[in-house]
Amino acid sequence: MTPEAEAEAVAEPVAEPEAVARAALTRVLEPGDRHGGRWLREFGGVELVRLLTGPEGERGQPGGVGAERLAGYRRRAARADPVRDLAEAAAAGIRFVVPGSAQWPSQLDDLGDARPVGLWVRGPADLRAWALRSVALVGARACTPYGAHMAQTLAAGLAERGWVVVSGAAYGIDGAAHRGALAAGGATVAVLACGADVAYPRGHTGLLDRIARQGLVLGELPPASHPTPSRFVQRNRVIAALTRGTVVVEAAHRSGSLVTARRAQDLGRFTMGVPGPATSGLSAGVHELLRGGAATLVTDAADVVELVGDMGELTPERRGPVLARDLLAPQTARVLEALPAGRPADVGAVALASGTGTDEVIGRLYELHSLGFVERQGDGWLLGRRAPDGGTDAGASRRGGG
Amino acid sequence: MTPEAEAEAVAEPVAEPEAVARAALTRVLEPGDRHGGRWLREFGGVELVRLLTGPEGERGQPGGVGAERLAGYRRRAARADPVRDLAEAAAAGIRFVVPGSAQWPSQLDDLGDARPVGLWVRGPADLRAWALRSVALVGARACTPYGAHMAQTLAAGLAERGWVVVSGAAYGIDGAAHRGALAAGGATVAVLACGADVAYPRGHTGLLDRIARQGLVLGELPPASHPTPSRFVQRNRVIAALTRGTVVVEAAHRSGSLVTARRAQDLGRFTMGVPGPATSGLSAGVHELLRGGAATLVTDAADVVELVGDMGELTPERRGPVLARDLLAPQTARVLEALPAGRPADVGAVALASGTGTDEVIGRLYELHSLGFVERQGDGWLLGRRAPDGGTDAGASRRGGG
Numbered sequence: 001m002t003p004e005a006e007a008e009a010v011a012e013p014v015a016e017p018e019a020v021a022r023a024a025l026t027r028v029l030e031p032g033d034r035h036g037g038r039w040l041r042e043f044g045g046v047e048l049v050r051l052l053t054g055p056e057g058e059r060g061q062p063g064g065v066g067a068e069r070l071a072g073y074r075r076r077a078a079r080a081d082p083v084r085d086l087a088e089a090a091a092a093g094i095r096f097v098v099p100g101s102a103q104w105p106s107q108l109d110d111l112g113d114a115r116p117v118g119l120w121v122r123g124p125a126d127l128r129a130w131a132l133r134s135v136a137l138v139g140a141r142a143c144t145p146y147g148a149h150m151a152q153t154l155a156a157g158l159a160e161r162g163w164v165v166v167s168g169a170a171y172g173i174d175g176a177a178h179r180g181a182l183a184a185g186g187a188t189v190a191v192l193a194c195g196a197d198v199a200y201p202r203g204h205t206g207l208l209d210r211i212a213r214q215g216l217v218l219g220e221l222p223p224a225s226h227p228t229p230s231r232f233v234q235r236n237r238v239i240a241a242l243t244r245g246t247v248v249v250e251a252a253h254r255s256g257s258l259v260t261a262r263r264a265q266d267l268g269r270f271t272m273g274v275p276g277p278a279t280s281g282l283s284a285g286v287h288e289l290l291r292g293g294a295a296t297l298v299t300d301a302a303d304v305v306e307l308v309g310d311m312g313e314l315t316p317e318r319r320g321p322v323l324a325r326d327l328l329a330p331q332t333a334r335v336l337e338a339l340p341a342g343r344p345a346d347v348g349a350v351a352l353a354s355g356t357g358t359d360e361v362i363g364r365l366y367e368l369h370s371l372g373f374v375e376r377q378g379d380g381w382l383l384g385r386r387a388p389d390g391g392t393d394a395g396a397s398r399r400g401g402g
Numbered sequence: 403m404t405p406e407a408e409a410e411a412v413a414e415p416v417a418e419p420e421a422v423a424r425a426a427l428t429r430v431l432e433p434g435d436r437h438g439g440r441w442l443r444e445f446g447g448v449e450l451v452r453l454l455t456g457p458e459g460e461r462g463q464p465g466g467v468g469a470e471r472l473a474g475y476r477r478r479a480a481r482a483d484p485v486r487d488l489a490e491a492a493a494a495g496i497r498f499v500v501p502g503s504a505q506w507p508s509q510l511d512d513l514g515d516a517r518p519v520g521l522w523v524r525g526p527a528d529l530r531a532w533a534l535r536s537v538a539l540v541g542a543r544a545c546t547p548y549g550a551h552m553a554q555t556l557a558a559g560l561a562e563r564g565w566v567v568v569s570g571a572a573y574g575i576d577g578a579a580h581r582g583a584l585a586a587g588g589a590t591v592a593v594l595a596c597g598a599d600v601a602y603p604r605g606h607t608g609l610l611d612r613i614a615r616q617g618l619v620l621g622e623l624p625p626a627s628h629p630t631p632s633r634f635v636q637r638n639r640v641i642a643a644l645t646r647g648t649v650v651v652e653a654a655h656r657s658g659s660l661v662t663a664r665r666a667q668d669l670g671r672f673t674m675g676v677p678g679p680a681t682s683g684l685s686a687g688v689h690e691l692l693r694g695g696a697a698t699l700v701t702d703a704a705d706v707v708e709l710v711g712d713m714g715e716l717t718p719e720r721r722g723p724v725l726a727r728d729l730l731a732p733q734t735a736r737v738l739e740a741l742p743a744g745r746p747a748d749v750g751a752v753a754l755a756s757g758t759g760t761d762e763v764i765g766r767l768y769e770l771h772s773l774g775f776v777e778r779q780g781d782g783w784l785l786g787r788r789a790p791d792g793g794t795d796a797g798a799s800r801r802g803g804g
Contacts, residue, residue, distance in 0.1 A: 146679055146681070149681070150680055150681070274680050275677030275678065275679075275680060275685070275689060275692070275699070276677065276678075276679055276680070277548055277677075277678055277679055278552055278676055278677060278678070278701035278702070279548070279551070279552070283677070284701070287677060287699055287701050290677070290692065290699045291698065291699040291700070291701075291705070293695075296693065297677070297689055297692045297693040297699075298693070299680035299686070299689050299693075300680070303693070
């Protein structure tokens with residue numbers, strides 16, 4: 001991590017009392033807790049923490065749950081130490097992103113009261129920008145070689161088209177998806193059911209470190225938290241909500257990946273499935289989705305992009321005011337200025353020209369891509385034709401200095 | 403062929419001048435000729451033959467085509483010898499079935515002016531009854547072992563459920579479908595793009611003979627006619643129209659099987675596709691159909707029957723007056739009477755009890771099945787619970803004698 005990125009990582013949560021309160025609440029509320037979500041909406045984080053740690057029986061206490069359950073919340077709130085958590089997380093390169101902050105992916109607000117309290121995020125990239133152009137690839141842990149091949153090929157193809165590949169870092173399809181994106185020099189996000197500092201599964205320790213260097217590793221749970229079955233289920237809702245669409249590569253009947261797919265559908269996201277041999281039990285769940293019309297059949301990255309790329313309302317141009325160049329973070333602006341006019345450049349050349357590390361350059365390029373400033377072309381990057389303030393004639397419109 | 407079946411085969415066409423005229427017209431009009439179909443509708447077969455063989459320039463001649471094309475029709479009409487064709491066909495066990503006759507499958511009327519002039523039919527079964535419970539299985543000639551396995555398994559599963567498997571007798575998927583149905587002791591129909599006496603492809607001579615013994619081999623073209631590319635295309639419309647639905651097992655982009663599938667869809671039939679590996683070019687056409695929503699994904703015979711079996715309006719009970727037992731052909735009634743009450747019997751036992759050959763028994767059982775008199779149960783046949791005049795209590799309702 002560069003010094004700048006590290007400074008950013010620490011700055012955000014510590015500055016805001018609401019962020020500190022929400023950091024505490026990630027030790028109190030389990031992911032997806034709708035009671036907690038309602039209280040947060042009613043009281044705000046600071047007041048909710050005060051009520052849960054103040055004298056018992058005080059007027060205006062959060063309600064709607066039994067006394068025993070409320071006592072559990074209070075016990076966990078009493079033990080929470082968010083300042084220590086935030087400091088330890090920062091030391092491990094993990095920042096805490098809360099709803100409403102600049103990096104918060106507002107798609108997660110679609111989850112209503114089940115919206116995450118906040119996200120613990122490890123890695124250099126801008127989560128909000130990346131999520132705008134992201135697709136989830138999910139599937140079976142015990143996948144077939146065919147499934148692994150499809151996940152890897154799809155992920156590489158999506159990365160080549162400038163899309164961010166989101167998955168759950170599990171063995172099988174998830175791992176193949178992350179590896180496919182990384183191998184194509186692309187962007188990938190691992191959403192965990194544990195702390196962002198916990199290497200789960202253990203065999204993916206190296207993979208998670210690579211993802212955190214080149215992409216993002218994140219989760220709802222505070223540092224050192226371990227996964228549980230219900231946390232896996234709730235993690236899937238984050239994957240579904242964060243992305244524009246979910247592709248199921250291989251899934252047996254009644255598998256967790258199908259739950260993710262149906263969540264995506266309920267949230268109005270695109271749900272897609274990769275077919276396989278009708279004789280394969282690991283394609284049976286996907287075929288079930290496709291047969292019922294709950295998902296669209298896709299066979300390659302072009303199919304996926306044809307679907308999710310259509311959803312114009314999520315592209316920043318149509319979403320509200322265009323982000324002006326002057327509002328780009330300094331590191332991002334530096335990468336944009338390093339791109340030559342009229343021809344594509346590879347990541348190495350941009351890194352050299354901008355004086356930035358290659359891992360960070362990748363993150364910034366994907367961020368610029370999601371904002372419409374640059375486009376991906378094969379292995380290289382090009383100033384975008386649809387750049388908000390006239391990217392094609394980049395020499396003329398480029399800011400002075402830099 | 404039994405002596406009775408042979409007598410039936412000869413009787414129908416020779417008795418009717420309209421049938422003789424239509425037999426002549428199968429030498430004049432190419433399959434799917436809409437001009438010819440319109441003339442047939444306007445003039446009827448007998449008058450159309452008279453006009454085409456009468457003096458040139460006569461008033462009221464068929465119009466709408468150029469002089470040269472009309473001359474071609476007249477040349478072919480002059481050379482046609484339907485009485486000889488019908489006699490030679492009968493000698494080869496082939497009968498000629500025309501619209502409106504008892505064996506005519508009225509689904510073909512959905513083709514409008516492209517309706518076949520008539521069908522040359524080889525084999526013992528009742529075409530009309532069989533078509534009511536039939537499904538087409540089509541696909542690539544150069545199929546993969548996976549495709550052949552799927553076609554064979556689907557066909558066997560359909561046969562076990564009492565459905566008739568229709569295909570085109572080509573190498574690859576077609577052959578596997580016919581073989582799967584035959585191996586399950588089931589009913590199958592080969593629709594050819596040539597004369598019903600022509601073994602095409604040559605390597606399927608034995609298979610076609612087996613189909614003609616246990617099922618039906620049929621086509622629009624008179625004896626000794628050879629296939630042409632346009633005849634293959636037109637043959638596909640007959641397959642699509644004859645059946646309740648078409649399943650595409652393997653098909654490359656832009657293949658003939660996709661044309662059949664789209665014809666089926668245009669005709670309001672069910673269109674289905676068997677998925678395969680996304681990496682297989684021979685599944686690409688099927689995936690294209692499925693992706694566009696033009697077909698429903700199916701992975702086994704149960705999936706197929708769940709779709710096509712729904713179409714209640716085609717089952718005879720709901721379609722109009724129930725066929726009374728007394729109206730069954732004598733051979734069919736004899737097979738019905740040979741079924742024991744309350745337990746299933748296999749084909750061999752029914753053949754023995756009815757004094758009928760096993761191949762013919764299969765045909766009659768499928769006919770009785772389509773009329774609701776019997777049901778298939780595993781390898782055996784059972785008196786139907788929904789039999790039109792009380793099949794369950796078969797001992798009581800069975801006709802005397804027999």
